[in-house]
Amino acid sequence: MGSASPTTGSATGSTYSAYLIRLTQSHSSFRRPELEALAIKAGVGLSFLSYDDNSPYCIVRISPKPPSDTTLVNDHDAVRSIVAQSILAKGVYELYAVAPTYEELHSQVRGLPAEIWQPFKHVSFKFLVDAFCGKRSIPEQREIIEGFSYLPLKGSISLKNPEEEFVVFEEWDLLTPEQHAALNIGTGFRVAQSLCNAENIAEQDATAGDIAAAALISDRKPKRIFFTRYIGPSQRNLIVKHDLKKRPYISTTSMDAELALITASLALAAPGKLFLDPFTGTGGFMIAAAELGAVVLGSDIDGRSFRGKGTGLTKGIGANLKRYKLTDRFGDCLTSDLTNTPFRLRGLDSSKSSRWLDGIICDPPYGIREGLKVLGRRLQDPDEVKADGRVIHEGPYYVDGVASHTLPDFIAPKRPYSFDAMLSDILDFATRTLVDCGRLAFWMPVANDSDEEFPVPIHPMLEIRHSCIQVFNKWSRRLLVYERIPGEVSDDLAEQIKGLKVSQAAGRKADELNQFRRMYFRGFHVEADSAVEKAGHSPEIQHG
Amino acid sequence: MKLLTVNFLTCAVKTCKTSSESYPLHFRDAQLEQNPQTFNPLFIRNILSRLDWSALTTTANELGLTAMLPDHNPADDMMVDSEGATEEEKNRAKDNVISEEVLKKLHTFLVDTAVIEGKLVCGNCGFEYPIKEGVGNFLLPPHLV
Incomplete structure (x- = not known):
């Protein structure tokens, strides 16, 4: 040219x-x-x-x-x-x-x-x-x-x-600490003046300070x-369109619209693709991935979360899809548990069919505001308990000669589960469902300034592409983005993965199973934590 | 629940997964509904190769919808002679060979057709998963977990 x-x-x-x-x-x-x-x-x-x-x-x-x-x-x-x-x-x-x-x-x-x-x-x-x-x-x-x-x-x-x-x-x-201080002299003086305006000397001092401050500020240049x-x-205006305040159906744990859209974007949501959120809740990630063009599936162990007040979807996630005119990209919502999933798993089930998802995005429950549970009966009598924490009970329970689980109002019992075990379930699920180069993006919490490292979960068939962090006061959450490495899981590899699997945390109560939950409710006082445990007091009392 | 979704489902009971009887799940007392959605050829083309065609045929037979489904996966036609072809060429071949008419028919079957009431039954353990107002419930009682 x-x-x-x-x-x-x-x-x-x-x-x-x-x-x-x-x-x-x-x-x-x-x-x-x-x-x-x-x-x-x-x-x-x-x-x-x-x-x-x-x-x-x-x-x-x-x-x-x-x-x-x-x-x-x-x-x-x-x-x-x-x-x-x-x-x-x-x-x-x-x-x-x-x-x-x-x-x-x-x-x-x-x-x-x-x-x-x-x-x-x-x-x-x-x-x-x-x-x-x-x-x-x-x-x-x-x-x-x-x-x-x-x-x-x-x-x-x-x-x-x-x-x-x-x-x-x-x-x-960025302003230097001196320049910050200089700026504050001006504003601080005005406050002081309104409090006691009789102090002439103070006023003179402050005026001198103001001049010095002005000099410091005016020296600045690009x-x-x-x-x-x-x-x-850009399409930043989408965050206005998806503002949760204007969304018909949300809950206390809905992810804010901006981060949901970014999560879907990092997982490469695009027209023609099939996406799943296995912890869909009120469907925020489904909406985000659908907005970017993907067809979306969702599942949750508690069907009420995506149904809302109705029995179908119209009062729950259906209302949101309708508001944003995304009904055409809606696949399905199921009530199901990721740990006991009905979805087709390549290499585990009898079907020889291929992996089928382009992307998985989710914010799994941390066990703080929403329970971290899987199917199974909560333990009562230790004698009835298997090594992995499940209850031994052969066969169904009967009510008046009818198996209780066939009754229309049956609610499947759930038990607390360890966050680490949940993460390893998610990674395994992703490996068996994502197409080559398909992406998994999920959020996990981490404590700030913690001595205990929260390791990034790894899997030999998933490559970490991004790790982004959103910092709160005492804890942060991390968005981890993985890409499915092409190829099938060989038998050798399956053995290796078993070895890698995070050992199931011992215990039966939510606190015993989930380190992050424990630290959260103890206010992240790590060192005090162990000292207090020995003394047998609760740290909340000690730290007032 | 869309017929597409059913192709991605097996029995949730772990010991059933390895049995060939557990896939596909079988419809019982199924009440069908047509809910036309905007035709999405890009999506249909993308997921065709991920479908288990024999399971899809079983589902179509059980619902009396055999006429809506081609006798084999149109994506299989594309696999022939594509050894040395690049990804780009394969995609172009797909565009050319799978006619819009076939894609539309598949879209109607996979995406527009849903079961709103009924049950999905595992052929191995016989467990019945209820579908109510289009939402399937795949939770298991404690003795099956």
């Missing part, structure tokens, strides 16, 4: 074949995995030239180049199609120059080939200044924009409906400046 057009990018690797993706500053550890997953889905190579969890600006390039027969004709469309499906990006921009100062920035922009501006010569346009961790007054913004007056843009300026939007992004350093042109939006 003779003339390097900015829309097709350049093979010579000059700066303008790079793109700036404006990211949100929430859930920062999920942002890069999301873009990587979207690139895989689009079948495009995406390399990160600059990425930092503390910065909302990431610079990417399309490489390696997509194979020639793909429908994406150029870098421009490729990057646009990736960002168009992103939840954590705000938009994508063609990057013309990046520099630490305006002098350098302008010299770079002036050095660009004139053909770049050719398409924009006679179109309407506007300029924007967007500063992160900094502020620009209106006159300052005008000064920055007028600095670009040498560009050959002859079209009209349109603030409402421009054909092109040029954006100057400024990235400032560390990186980007000159860009807007080329496409």
